[in-house]
Amino acid sequence: MNRRFAIALVVFLGAWSVSRSASVPVGAAVDQELLPEAVRQQLRESINRAKKETPGAFAVVDGLVGHFPDMKEQSLGRGTNAVFVLDRIGPDALFPLLEVLVYGSPEHADLDADLWPEIQCMLVVAVGRIKDPRAAPILIAVLESDLVDESVLKQTAAALARLETDDGVRFLISILDDPSRPADEKRAVLWGIGNSGRLEAAERLADELRRHPKADVAICLLDSLHYAGIRARSPSAEERTTDEQPETRRVIAEAALWAVSQYDDDTQVRDAAGIAILAACDPETSSLISDAKKDASPRTQVALDYLEELWENSTTRKFCLR
Secondary structure, three states: OOHHHHHHHHHHHHOOOOOOOOOOOOOOOOOHHHOOHHHHHHHHHHHHHHHHHOHHHHHHHHHHHHOHHHHHHOOOOOOHHHHHHHHHHHHHHHHHHHHHHHHOOHHHOOOOHHHHHHHHHHHHHHHHHHOOHHHHHHHHHHHHOOOOOHHHHHHHHHHHHHOOOHHHHHHHHHHHHOOOOOHHHHHHHHHHHHHHOOHHHHHHHHHHHOOOOOHHHHHHHHHHHHHHHHHHOOHHHHHHOOOHHHHHHHHHHHHHHHHHHHOOOOHHHHHHHHHHHHHHOOOOHHHHHHHHHOOOOHHHHHHHHHHHHHHHOOHHHHHHOO
């Protein structure tokens, strides 16, 4: 990890304050006054430098924010197409995006206040796709913020997870371990942490699943495990470690099969488990299903038969096991 980033992250976590400034700019997802001085200074310097080097990127981000109502009216939906536009800019979009998240967009104060959560979701999703660890302190600040709703918290947790840093994943887990954290923050973390593809995240999701929560929570956990499976098979995961990847995929497959056996009368849980199994694409999935069938009840047998057929006929299986 970049040494300057690591130092800034430690300073940030140690210097967090619970006070908030009297006035927050329109559109800001965090109160900049709550950011440690070192983080603020480094961010401002980086933004100013980027404005000189890549002014066009700032113009594009500003344009997407300003025209968001038009995109929504044209049914482009929650800024998804805008994110693809930002993908084409690449890493140059990082500081324009962070500028709006921290300093807001006063020039667009006339936008409907109800649009800002969707705009902020667009911004944090785009930040996560850039995968630059310099964004971590700001994403953490958004998670700590009381200025955003749960939809933004979810996308921010996912964006922080996508950075695939040890500190980022452990910070997300620390939210789950902290009894003082609000329920919406914890739901957001459970929804987003799978995007890291890290073994530690998959194990925590599996542990939460084995506590046998209500079906809707189980589906959320399985959805997150689905993303963990996708990320665990990504090229970056192969570069990161050859040991963690297969173990992560095994944890996901075993957790999904456990869910099928415990929620065998819930087709939505079964379907979510099937998607997670396909995403993990563990080479031993057929054997795992066969073992699960041995002591299964007749109703669970039916659910496992469905998963076995899904697995055997999956193009995903044929692709990742060839």
